Amino acid sequence: MDNNRIDIKNIPVSVETYKPEQSSQTKYASRDRIYVRSVKGLHQSLRRNMGFVFMALFMLLPWIQYNGTQAILLNIGEQKFNIFALTLWPQDFTILAWIFVIAAYALFFVTAFYGRVWCGYLCPQSVWTFIFMWFEEKIQGSRNQRMTLDKAPWSLSKFAKKALTHFCWLAFALLTSLIFVGYFTPVGPLFINFFTFEAGFWAVLSVLFFTLCTYGNAGWMREIMCTHICPYARFQSAMFDKDTFTVAYDEQRGENRGPRSRKDTDYKAQGLGDCIDCNLCVHVCPTGIDIRNGLQYECINCGACIDACDDTMTKMGYPTGLISYTTEHNLKGQKTRIFRGKLIGYFLVLVLVCAAFVINLALRKPLELDVMLDRGSVGGSLYRETASGLIENTYRLAMINKSQQPITLLLSVDSAEPLQWIGPTEVSLAGGESRDVPVSLALDPNEANRGRIIIRFSITDQANPALTVSQESTFFAGR
Incomplete structure (x- = not known):
């Protein structure tokens, strides 16, 4: 017998694989339509006025003449951009690059200071979406009326309201698309040639493409653009910190939630907070989130929930500000630091790139x-x-x-x-x-x-x- 021999024992090995239970439910839940309720208040007035001013500028700028030519004409075919007295050529690419860098750092600075306010107040997607929702409300009625209309069987009245809504959407999308293309080709001849069927192939294709994109984005996709497609929603959190002002719910003051009468003055003795759980903050949110669940990347900081909540607090006789622009430090009773390293860093870089742009522009020879x-x-x-x-x-x-x-x-x-x-x-x-x-x-x-x-x-x-x-x-x- 060989004492150096090592006996080998066969050990059976069974590999267990996890198989999830089969369910009759679909893998991905279908998107629920968001019926946004209109609201009035300080922030919504500010948003509407800012949107009106910038929409008016967008529509009027291509029509302004300067020295007998279109003041702003980004002529890609001739490879030159006319911006009033300034003409940019391909050799001036650095100037355009500086403009984009300035815009990027300005966005970073604003985001670090006041959250995602760009999305709520000035983003074209939000502005067009709010305009489309305005058409929808004026034609189909309030939130409850729109919900009732969608549940009702098809009738002549329902068809007329739906058809008029989509007609207004398409008409406004076509108008704004014509104006947008008018930044790249003379806007006057574009309007005339388009409606007389004499416009060129690429002009017509561009107008129809942007019309369908606007109609689809603002009419159908809406919050999907903000929550799933826009990259800014994904990387914005990297610029947030505990001193960033964002729309937030004061949980310590609002909880526990619960309905009560306006005359009920001893609600705190019952263990209730100031939130009456009316859900108006959810009804007015264009992305359909509940701000009471905490900071969420879907929030576009439009302030609609603030106005709705302040109105409810006023009617109940409670102090306003249950939902407000505040910071995480402020909610925890700590002091908010306005001047901090991140914000100062963004500001200094913004100043430097602005200076570089001005110097580059000043040294540019005509x-x-x-x-x-x-x-x-x-x-x-x-x-x-x-x-x-x-x-x-x-x-x-x-x-x-x-x-x-x-x-x-x-x-x-x-x-x-x-x-x-x-x-x-x-x-x-x-x-x-x-x-x-x-x-x-x-x-x-x-x-x-x-x-x-x-x-x-x-x-x-x-x-x-x-x-x-x-x-x-x-x-x-x-x-």
């Missing part, structure tokens, strides 16, 4: 020059010899007048060698015009050394000699 050696004119060669024995190089001077005023430019070249200029020495450009001007330079090989000669082209404003733009290039004088 002229652009790009010099390209034209080989095509000499069969792909860098230079050619003329019949008189001169060495000639041909260039294309790409010039852009970034201003909106006509300008006359003087063309010149600086060189250590005696180059002969062949071509125009004066060019006039209209406001916002770009032009390629071919010029040639010739050199007598007997008057200079052959080889590679560094030269510098310049364009100068005839009316303002201080405005000069130069670019270095090379003259090839052979071997």
